[in-house]
Amino acid sequence: MPRDVDHDQRRREIVGAVWTIVARQGIEGVTLRGVAAEAGVSMGRVQHYFGTRDELVRHACRLMVEGAQAEHAAQGQALPPVERLRLLVHRAVPTTPGFTLGVAVWTAFHAKSVDDPEISAILTDAHRGGVREGAALVVEARARGDLPDGEDPAALALRLLALAEGYGARVLVGSLDAAAALAALDREIDRAAAAPRD
Amino acid sequence: MPRDVDHDQRRREIVGAVWTIVARQGIEGVTLRGVAAEAGVSMGRVQHYFGTRDELVRHACRLMVEGAQAEHAAQGQALPPVERLRLLVHRAVPTTPGFTLGVAVWTAFHAKSVDDPEISAILTDAHRGGVREGAALVVEARARGDLPDGEDPAALALRLLALAEGYGARVLVGSLDAAAALAALDREIDRAAAAPRD
DNA sequence: GTCGTTACGATGCACTTGCATTGCAAAGAC
């Protein structure tokens, strides 16, 4: 067994270049040559690790979802559930350059999902995972008394996430201020914390 | 002045083909040849009316926004303001084939806006127009006593629209049921009608 | 009728694209 290289590491490097390009030029901008150049590797390498362009794009989608989940888990580790919920929701709004890239890429894959069932499946999983996480945080927060009972946790989580994505999309396009979006989301969470619904 | 043809009509025919293709294969799927074939015209015609591919795509974006606005205005003509508001937010959810196409195309242009400032400008206008329309309906409904006072009309309209787009995106991807999305939106409107906020 | 203008249709071209192929070099296994 010759030439022991870390395949996953190589793939991550290449996928990182894909994200950069997608955020700048959309998925149509993803070409084998362009990705290779952006990653600073040869086209042969890209081909070696991703036999096909579609596979490259799909892997980029998978890794971005996994990365976002991992990042969120790490960031909120020491925070109380309500704050972790807030963090989860804030992720959908392009504030920092990192989030902006993430939201742009996220949006691109959303559009791509209309003609790629695999992407659609990945996003569906991501959506469900997000709602599950959000609902769990709601339950946790209620157990601590930080959030009043009421609305179904999953429905509440879904509502907050959908709202956040709607605001986030507008911020990305430029028709809404990021600060205004965050403020609106915070109001929504605080209101859920202050008064029971339904 | 020879050969009197209706330019706008010709453009609409071609743009219709663009929408169809975008909904099926995304904006990357838009090629001059493909559009010509879908519209049942020659490639020369497409080139004649839209000098460049970019112009074609942008015009398709403009016409879709205008068409949506006109359609909404026509549909709700005889309805009370609250119902017109309901219609406005329901538009973002892919229920009928027509709305599904619309939401798919809308999503595609949203993604495209990251690298095309003109598209971004068109969408920004559309966003603002939507909020203005929604806010006006809120004001109108309040004047009739159908909606209680409270939240700023524009903020309420923005919240409803963002929420609708968030739900709509999930329905498009397939992670959410259209009926569930509509129900959630109706609950939101009814709640705004039942209890003042903030 | 003719003349000029417009609305195309047809074709050609330079370029980019994804992917197949080929060759080779590095690193264990022996």
Next chain:
DNA sequence: GTCTTTGCAATGCAAGTGCATCGTAACGAC
């Protein structure tokens, strides 16, 4: 050392792309 397997790099190629160009047919003004 040899051998074998893997990890690439280089190149080639057919297909598809946007766009320029050229020809021409239709129609109105005169």
